[in-house]
Amino acid sequence: MTIRQITDYPMPEATQLPQNKTTWVPDSSRAVLLIHDMQKYFLNFYQPDSPLIQSMIQNLHRLRSWAAQQQIPVVYTAQPHQQSPQERALLTDVWGPGITTAAAEEQHIVAALTPLPQDTVLTKWRYSAFQRTELHTLMQQWQRDQLIIGGVYAHIGCMITAAEAFMQDIQPFFVADALADFSLQQHLYTLEYVAGCCGQVTTTATLLPETDVLTRAWLTHRIQTLLETASEPIDPEENLILYGLDSLRIMQFASELKQHNIHIGFEALGQQPTLNNWWRLIEAEQTAAMV
Known part of the structure; x- marks a missing residue:
């Protein structure tokens, strides 16, 4: 009779959204x-x-x-x-x-x-x-x-x-x-x-089109671009080095993050280079900035 424990699920992505009947502008x-x-x-x-x-x-x-x-x-x-x-x-x-x-x-x-x-x-x-x-x-x-x-x-x-x-x-x-x-x-x-x-x-x-908050979808796209595998899915727990990621591109990505006020260095990115871990690091930085 009360609410049951809820199993986690992925937040809907833009491609899953329905078409609106209205054309209202906020x-x-x-x-x-x-x-x-x-x-x-x-x-x-x-x-x-x-x-x-x-x-x-x-x-x-x-x-x-x-x-x-x-x-x-x-x-x-x-x-x-x-x-x-x-x-x-x-x-x-x-x-x-x-x-x-x-x-x-x-x-x-x-x-x-x-x-x-x-x-x-x-x-x-x-x-x-x-x-x-x-x-x-x-x-x-x-x-x-x-x-x-x-x-x-x-x-x-x-x-x-x-x-x-x-x-x-x-x-x-x-x-x-x-x-x-x-x-x-x-x-x-x-x-x-x-x-x-x-x-x-x-x-x-x-x-909020002018905001500079990074999303997981952005991260996935950036990693695919770095790896030149835009059309291929990435296992979020797989070591990105096995996909061909090298030190130079990790340094390039760390520099790019600084442009978004995300200060995660080369060493932190290189310790566990997976999509899931990089997103955890980025999300933690963004959350801390909100406090």
């Missing part, structure tokens, strides 16, 4: 960023150090930083602990008691996305972030009619919020790589539904 003067249910309770159902969750948090952090720069209001939703039977109502039949008193600490937003003083945190009572909250009223006061959505879980609260936004003449922008779900299948299904019925599916990179 406008910082019209938008609100919604960070949906990013509480410890919900993320604890994923595996520790889940690459999916790390990627989602990183992208949400980027979106929040961009929103602050663009003076876009940022709204969080968070379910309370110890809900009464009347407050929780039918949710208990489907998901159990939710966040209990014994797990009160789990109601907090994850540390990497701690709300800033100027942000708004709404108490979340139902799937939709509009139900029993001030979200719609706040958006009217701010004269905003676009809602950028990221968080968990994609096929439940995030999707229902997007649908309700659409029904209130608010354009939802569903950020495919700033969401997580129970499975890749459900994640992709949700993107398909939103793109076809009630919103615009987009990506962090599309919303």
Whole structure:
């Protein structure tokens, strides 16, 4: 009756995204960023150090930083602990008691996305972030009619919020790589539904074209270019030297990373030259820069 442990899956790539029916263009003067249910309770159902969750948090952090720069209001939703039977109502039949008193600490937003003083945190009572909250009223006061959505879980609260936004003449922008779900299948299904019925599916990179944050897809492409094997897949755990990578090209890559403010030296790259390890090093550097 509660949420089961969630098996990690790869974040959907651009080639897997559905075609949108809409041609809406995000406008910082019209938008609100919604960070949906990013509480410890919900993320604890994923595996520790889940690459999916790390990627989602990183992208949400980027979106929040961009929103602050663009003076876009940022709204969080968070379910309370110890809900009464009347407050929780039918949710208990489907998901159990939710966040209990014994797990009160789990109601907090994850540390990497701690709300800033100027942000708004709404108490979340139902799937939709509009139900029993001030979200719609706040958006009217701010004269905003676009809602950028990221968080968990994609096929439940995030999707229902997007649908309700659409029904209130608010354009939802569903950020495919700033969401997580129970499975890749459900994640992709949700993107398909939103793109076809009630919103615009987009990506962090599309919303933030000027940012300089590196992605795993970028790393894979750069390694293939260095190895001159653009059309061949790379085993992420295989030693890249066996593919023909040499010291000169490792030094070249280290120099290129510095241009992106990623300071990983030749020795660190050469100790374990695999795609997975290089991505771990890059991701750690980028995450540390956010703190």
